[in-house]
Amino acid sequence: xxxLENEITALKKxxxxxxxxxxxxxxxxxxAMIQFDKDLAREVLIKEKRVNSFELKIDRDCENIFALxxxxxxxxxFLLAALKINTNLERTGDIAASIALYVVExxxxxxxxxxxxxxxxxxxxxxxxxxxxxxxxxxxxxxxLARSIFKRDDVLDAINDSAPIxxxxxxxxxIKTLPEALYVLSIIRKLERVGDQSKNIAEEIIFYVEAKIxxxxxxxxxxxxxx
Amino acid sequence: xxxxxxxAENYNSxxxxxxxxxxxxxxxxxxxxxAVMGPSGCGKTTxxxxxxxxxxxxxxxxSKGKILLDGENVYxxxxxxxxxxxxxxxxxxNPFPNLSIxxxxxxxxxxxxxxxxxxxxxxxxxxxxxxxxxxxxxxxxLHKKGTFLSGGQQQRLCIARxxxxxxxxxxxxxxxxxxxxxxxxSVEALFHELKANYTLIIVTHNxxxxxxxxxxxxxxxxxxxxxxxxxxxxxTAPRDQRTQNYITxxxx
Numbered sequence: 433x434x435x436l437e438n439e440i441t442a443l444k445k446x447x448x449x450x451x452x453x454x455x456x457x458x459x460x461x462x463x464a465m466i467q468f469d470k471d472l473a474r475e476v477l478i479k480e481k482r483v484n485s486f487e488l489k490i491d492r493d494c495e496n497i498f499a500l501x502x503x504x505x506x507x508x509x510f511l512l513a514a515l516k517i518n519t520n521l522e523r524t525g526d527i528a529a530s531i532a533l534y535v536v537e538x539x540x541x542x543x544x545x546x547x548x549x550x551x552x553x554x555x556x557x558x559x560x561x562x563x564x565x566x567x568x569x570x571x572x573x574x575x576x577l578a579r580s581i582f583k584r585d586d587v588l589d590a591i592n593d594s595a596p597i598x599x600x601x602x603x604x605x606x607i608k609t610l611p612e613a614l615y616v617l618s619i620i621r622k623l624e625r626v627g628d629q630s631k632n633i634a635e636e637i638i639f640y641v642e643a644k645i646x647x648x649x650x651x652x653x654x655x656x657x658x659x
Numbered sequence: 660x661x662x663x664x665x666x667a668e669n670y671n672s673x674x675x676x677x678x679x680x681x682x683x684x685x686x687x688x689x690x691x692x693x694a695v696m697g698p699s700g701c702g703k704t705t706x707x708x709x710x711x712x713x714x715x716x717x718x719x720x721x722s723k724g725k726i727l728l729d730g731e732n733v734y735x736x737x738x739x740x741x742x743x744x745x746x747x748x749x750x751x752x753n754p755f756p757n758l759s760i761x762x763x764x765x766x767x768x769x770x771x772x773x774x775x776x777x778x779x780x781x782x783x784x785x786x787x788x789x790x791x792x793x794x795x796x797x798x799x800x801l802h803k804k805g806t807f808l809s810g811g812q813q814q815r816l817c818i819a820r821x822x823x824x825x826x827x828x829x830x831x832x833x834x835x836x837x838x839x840x841x842x843x844x845s846v847e848a849l850f851h852e853l854k855a856n857y858t859l860i861i862v863t864h865n866x867x868x869x870x871x872x873x874x875x876x877x878x879x880x881x882x883x884x885x886x887x888x889x890x891x892x893x894x895t896a897p898r899d900q901r902t903q904n905y906i907t908x909x910x911x
Contacts, residue, residue, distance in 0.1 A: 436908060504907060505907050507907050508895060
């Protein structure tokens with residue numbers, strides 16, 4: 433392998449490690465939310481610093497590779513994609529931390545009935561699965577899997593769109609649920625952003641592997657391979 | 660195409676039985692900067708030397724096919740005339756060591772027996788050295804030997820010598836490979852200025868230089884023109900796997 437190939441392989445490994453950490457952060461924040469486990473939520477907040485460290489390290493590594501190796505073609509596209517994926521992952525890490533913070537701040541646990549009616553758990557699982565599949569697509573350079581992300585994000589959007597109504601109904605049924613209902617609504621908004629970040633990552637994977645730019649294409653057209 | 664200045668049609672070059680340039684077809688437009696790259700022995704310099712008929716100067720070297728300059732096959736033209744219309748700058752700066760800077764610039768006329776008045780020579784020297792971005796540096800020492808200049812200045816003097824013959828096209832064979840980064844930078848800056856009046860074809864091993872200076876890039880491999888495309892396309896998303904392997908250093 434050339435020195436540049438070694439650098440790129442190492443960078444890819446680093447991004448995957450960051451990805452695993454961010455997924456773990458999201459999963460722990462979910463567990464903390466369901467169990468109303470404030471200690472676990474605090475652990476997520478502390479580990480957020482590790483996500484930030486990953487971001488800084490990957491930024492610096494990309495900068496060094498640009499400066500020292502003058503990458504072109506697929507190597508250049510990989511590095512440009514890596515920089516953006518790095519930002520997307522860091523923001524997804526922020527989302528996990530925000531959810532954990534809601535758990536720490538909330539005076540009462542989240543009512544199982546509200547979680548059920550808003551489909552929050554289903555949304556959460558799908559958001560984590562989407563992020564996990566973008567990682568697989570990245571590791572395997574699988575652009576078919578990357579393209580499937582655009583469609584799957586629609587599920588998150590649909591739950592997000594119906595959230596105000598289900599939240600309003602829960603509040604109407606019992607006004608005392610108002611504070612936790614607002615937290616639940618905020619979490620749904622955050623999870624919708626996880627879907628957006630994953631879609632951005634999927635676009636970067638396709639750009640890196642196929643040299644095709646899907647940004648600003650209509651959602652329906654992105655899933656097609658000839659886009 | 661109306662804008663085409665030089666066109667190769669099924670052009671082939673040989674050293675004896677060795678087929679080194681294979682069936683090249685390429686059209687180059689006026690005022691373009693073209694980079695030609697490829698691994699050693701791929702035929703890029705041989706192709707370049709075929710354009711101004713320098714290839715045939717080597718014993719046993721032959722060629723087949725056409726090189727059209729403004730629509731006319733250079734192989735049907737007088738070779739001396741072709742070399743005046745198509746200037747060439749080589750890897751190592753090669754000013755005539757016994758001639759002054761002034762004499763070096765007008766050497767093409769002197770060697771071809773073309774007599775010029777003092778006023779004409781003065782005008783050609785000033786104009787050519789100005790075009791080669793060297794006038795300001797040497798205007799007070801025109802009668803010193805060209806070899807007194809730095810490497811980068813000598814290369815620009817050679818460019819001025821080529822420009823003095825008012826060529827339509829200038830060929831550069833690895834023109835900065837013997838220069839330091841500062842001299843390289845000044846020659847590269849000069850390419851951008853020369854583009855306004857000339858068409859340039861530059862053979863280079865330096866891929867970053869190809870990326871920096873050229874509008875379009877040709878990639879040669881084993882005598883074949885593998886890919887010829889906009890430089891930006893070539894360096895971001897080359898269409899041929901062999902090009903990608905070469906520019907990313909994965910060539911086996």
